[in-house]
Amino acid sequence: MSAQKNMGFQDIRDEVLNRIQTRIWPQGSLLPTELELAAEFGCARATVNRALRELADEGIITRRRKGGTRVVTTPVKQAKLPITVxxxxxxxxxxxxxxxxxxxxxxxxxxxxxxxxxxxxxxxxxxxxxxxxxxxxxxxxxxxxxxxxxxxxxxxxxxxxxxxxxxxxxxxxxxxxxxxxxxxxxxxxxxxxxxxxxxxxxxxxxxxxxxxxxxxxxxxxxxxxxxxxxxxx
Missing domain, CATH: 3.40.1410.10 (Chorismate lyase-like)
Structure with missing residues (x-):
């Protein structure tokens, strides 16, 4: 995959989601590490972390310490309930x-x-x-x-x-x-x-x-x- 530079966390989130939806990364597959993605996208590891965290919150990927990040087998939509004033x-x-x-x-x-x-x-x-x-x-x-x-x-x-x-x-x-x-x-x-x-x-x-x-x-x-x-x- 060709490198894409100067991407923000939303761009990375959208690109990762696109690769999941188009089966470049199918259900159950292991994603590259945060360091590998940061190198590909030309950004800080923290930017990748934020993008992946949003996808994890939406139930699209799972993240396990020492187990890596995987596309979930059965994606689950999660309702968001903001704390409002x-x-x-x-x-x-x-x-x-x-x-x-x-x-x-x-x-x-x-x-x-x-x-x-x-x-x-x-x-x-x-x-x-x-x-x-x-x-x-x-x-x-x-x-x-x-x-x-x-x-x-x-x-x-x-x-x-x-x-x-x-x-x-x-x-x-x-x-x-x-x-x-x-x-x-x-x-x-x-x-x-x-x-x-x-x-x-x-x-x-x-x-x-x-x-x-x-x-x-x-x-x-x-x-x-x-x-x-x-x-x-």
């Missing part, structure tokens, strides 16, 4: 966004959350309850715990005018995330804050994010009645 979501609906902090408390991490985040007994977390409205109608109730060991400067943030999700995205990156979806009945504060009859089924999303293997936050977001989440793949 609720303000932007509401404004994209052409609705007026309003945020309200319900409560803010520094607490010792409860045992159930210690198990989820892998924290030691006595670890401190910032516990927040927040409401997000669209055109003055309840849109999302947010209950969040932030690990002050990973994000120590969070203790100086009052969250009176900015939501914790928006603040965290601007202050600290995340390297990994785990997401769970549920349907839950409206009881207690969910019934009150989302203004629905008791027992109303509601869509709930729970998410944990980490930065360099350190837990950043656990959040439980419950949406208004009839909410739908969409994604593309």
């Amino acid at each position: 609720v303000r932007q979501t509401i404004e994209d609906m052409n609705a007026e966004y309003r945020y309200a902090l319900v409560s803010r408390n520094m607490i010792s991490c409860p045992p159930w959350l210690q198990a989820k985040l892998g924290l030691q007994e006595g670890a401190q977390v910032l516990h927040l309850n927040c409401m997000h409205h669209a055109d003055n109608r309840p849109f999302q109730f947010e209950e969040r715990w932030i690990n002050t060991d990973t994000v120590p400067h969070v203790v100086d943030q009052d969250f009176l005018t900015i939501g914790p999700n928006e603040w965290l995205l601007s202050e600290i990156p995340f390297s990994d995330a785990e997401i769970a979806f549920s349907a839950v009945p409206a009881t207690g504060q969910l019934q009150e804050f989302l203004s629905v009859p008791p027992g109303t089924p509601l869509f709930q999303l729970e998410r944990i994010t980490w930065f360099q293997n350190k837990p950043v936050t656990f959040v439980r977001m419950t949406f208004h009645q009839g909410y739908q989440m969409r994604t593309k793949y």
Whole structure:
């Protein structure tokens, strides 16, 4: 194959994908190493790594330490679920966004959350309850715990005018995330804050994010009645 010079990671990604789709590299085949691809494409190894990482995230190739990179035998499409800012979501609906902090408390991490985040007994977390409205109608109730060991400067943030999700995205990156979806009945504060009859089924999303293997936050977001989440793949 002839050398191609000065290619960016998107160009490399597209070229690798093209070779897979045209069976130059068929299913199950071993790809050249990152060093070999970097030499061919005239770029840094990190550029190749980023291109291959995107293809791995899409389920097109698998990457194994000491085992190399292979084209998967049965490619799997993977839906992408970006971590979005609720303000932007509401404004994209052409609705007026309003945020309200319900409560803010520094607490010792409860045992159930210690198990989820892998924290030691006595670890401190910032516990927040927040409401997000669209055109003055309840849109999302947010209950969040932030690990002050990973994000120590969070203790100086009052969250009176900015939501914790928006603040965290601007202050600290995340390297990994785990997401769970549920349907839950409206009881207690969910019934009150989302203004629905008791027992109303509601869509709930729970998410944990980490930065360099350190837990950043656990959040439980419950949406208004009839909410739908969409994604593309």
